Amino acid sequence: xxYPVDVLTEVQRLARFGITQIDLRTGIATWTDPxxxxxxxxxxxxxxxxxxxxxxxxxxxxxRVRAAFDRAKKAQAEAPLEFRIVRPDGELxxxxxxxxxxxxxADVPVVMLCTTIDITEHKETAARLVFTDRMASVGTLAAxxxxxxxxxxxxISANLExxxxxxxxxxxxxxxxxxxxGVERIRNIVRGLSAFARPDEDQRAPVSVEELLDLAVLVAxxxxxxxxxxxxxxxxxxxxxxxQATLGQVFINILVNAxxxxxxxxxxxxxxxxxxxxxxxxxxxxxxxxxxxxIPREIQGQIFDPFFxxxxxxxxxxxxxxxxxxxxxxxxxxxxFTSAPGGxxxxxxxxxxxxxxxxxxxxxxxxxxxxxxxxxxxxxxxDDEVVFANALRRLLGRDxxxxxxxxxxxxxxxxxxxGERFDAILCDLMMPAMSGMEVHGKVVALAPEQAERMIFLTxxxxxxxxxQFLDRANNLWFDKPCDLQALRSAILRxxxx
Numbered sequence: 071x072x073y074p075v076d077v078l079t080e081v082q083r084l085a086r087f088g089i090t091q092i093d094l095r096t097g098i099a100t101w102t103d104p105x106x107x108x109x110x111x112x113x114x115x116x117x118x119x120x121x122x123x124x125x126x127x128x129x130x131x132x133x134r135v136r137a138a139f140d141r142a143k144k145a146q147a148e149a150p151l152e153f154r155i156v157r158p159d160g161e162l163x164x165x166x167x168x169x170x171x172x173x174x175x176a177d178v179p180v181v182m183l184c185t186t187i188d189i190t191e192h193k194e195t196a197a198r199l200v201f202t203d204r205m206a207s208v209g210t211l212a213a214x215x216x217x218x219x220x221x222x223x224x225x226i227s228a229n230l231e232x233x234x235x236x237x238x239x240x241x242x243x244x245x246x247x248x249x250x251x252g253v254e255r256i257r258n259i260v261r262g263l264s265a266f267a268r269p270d271e272d273q274r275a276p277v278s279v280e281e282l283l284d285l286a287v288l289v290a291x292x293x294x295x296x297x298x299x300x301x302x303x304x305x306x307x308x309x310x311x312x313x314q315a316t317l318g319q320v321f322i323n324i325l326v327n328a329x330x331x332x333x334x335x336x337x338x339x340x341x342x343x344x345x346x347x348x349x350x351x352x353x354x355x356x357x358x359x360x361x362x363x364x365i366p367r368e369i370q371g372q373i374f375d376p377f378f379x380x381x382x383x384x385x386x387x388x389x390x391x392x393x394x395x396x397x398x399x400x401x402x403x404x405x406x407f408t409s410a411p412g413g414x415x416x417x418x419x420x421x422x423x424x425x426x427x428x429x430x431x432x433x434x435x436x437x438x439x440x441x442x443x444x445x446x447x448x449x450x451x452x453d454d455e456v457v458f459a460n461a462l463r464r465l466l467g468r469d470x471x472x473x474x475x476x477x478x479x480x481x482x483x484x485x486x487x488x489g490e491r492f493d494a495i496l497c498d499l500m501m502p503a504m505s506g507m508e509v510h511g512k513v514v515a516l517a518p519e520q521a522e523r524m525i526f527l528t529x530x531x532x533x534x535x536x537x538q539f540l541d542r543a544n545n546l547w548f549d550k551p552c553d554l555q556a557l558r559s560a561i562l563r564x565x566x567x
Contacts, residue, residue, distance in 0.1 A: 233246070373391050
């Protein structure tokens with residue numbers, strides 16, 4: 071059955087789908103009307119060409135898209151490609167393009183035929199599912215994490231109470247050291263939770279698999295210890311290109327499944343083990359083994375299927391392992407398992423290495439030395455947490471800094487508007503009345519040189535807007551609690567501008 075051309079065009083428009091044809095001999099491009107709509111143009115508003123399309127590609131994706139089209143010109147198979155575009159109204163959309171080469175009788179490529187579809191909603195739905203599953207995993211571990219935080223809080227509180235009552239105690243230094251150890255334990259737990267709880271976009275970078283495993287074990291550790299002995303054997307691993315939160319989600323999901331496969335009350339008889347190695351191809355290989363009940367043979371072919379679960383209703387969505395499979399495969403890696411009923415299960419994740427750039431000339435090693443303040447530095451601290459701001463005043467004041475404390479963005483702006491100038495401005499990112507982002511925007515208008523001196527502090531409560539701001543801004547930022555030596559060094563670097 072054939073359809074009028076206008077019906078086919080309308081079907082493409084409704085499906086947010088378009089077709090582009092590029093003549094490789096002349097470079098001339100033609101496309102169906104829906105392509106204009108996909109990129110945010112009116113029909114006939116621009117002249118069809120590959121370069122015209124590339125003007126709308128998100129700057130961070132342009133280099134990758136150009137390289138993909140260059141490869142596609144030489145390939146014989148379809149080359150699926152996902153990238154973001156910025157429409158004329160500023161809206162960000164995600165497109166998927168598949169390219170197919172058409173050849174002449176002499177087998178010479180003459181035409182590249184491309185299909186383009188808008189997958190923005192699909193990507194957003196998939197991202198929400200991944201994030202929801204990650205939060206479910208963290209929620210499963212919440213009681214154990216609370217226990218791990220309450221333990222150090224208990225002895226920190228006890229020691230501080232003793233110090234307050236007897237500041238001249240001969241055990242003063244020991245109690246302070248114990249308090250510092252407790253703070254570091256809590257800081258590491260929160261760092262692990264923050265790494266997995268942030269609703270990051272799928273932005274990828276070189277990641278240390280060993281460090282990410284350490285964070286996953288830190289978060290899942292309380293639950294593991296109540297079910298089994300934990301064993302770790304580590305080999306040297308290459309870094310891999312991944313998103314920290316989603317790859318960490320894979321490790322946490324498998325660790326949670328491993329603990330749930332082990333009956334309670336048999337800690338001394340049960341084991342959960344992680345081993346790492348680099349295989350002959352240079353890939354990073356992680357094995358997570360448990361001595362639990364194993365996976366029945368009759369369902370082993372289904373465990374990566376979406377919504378398949380053996381858990382009771384309300385105890386699982388059946389998405390965990392399916393999402394893990396998708397994450398690992400999206401990184402170009404492989405995930406598999408071996409299991410026997412009553413004999414435990416071993417999951418194996420293999421990931422290709424990140425290829426480090428090769429330097430033409432090795433750079434000489436530079437010996438770093440701690441920076442020391444040599445003159446008085448004017449610092450303004452903008453933070454709604456009064457206790458934290460006062461603690462910073464005491465800590466930084468020892469470095470011969472002149473510290474000004476304000477607790478709202480409005481107070482900070484009033485001082486700058488009145489002509490006060492600071493060598494560095496420490497500003498909380500997320501404040502109730504006026505956020506650090508808003509403060510920065512207004513300081514840019516009032517005194518641009520002061521905006522460059524702002525250093526942001528965050529408790530880890532990232533909104534998508536805050537994350538975009540930090541990615542875009544050139545300002546330094548630190549997680550709370552801060553590494554004080556790094557913060558001191560940052561203040562001095564900013565002050566010297």
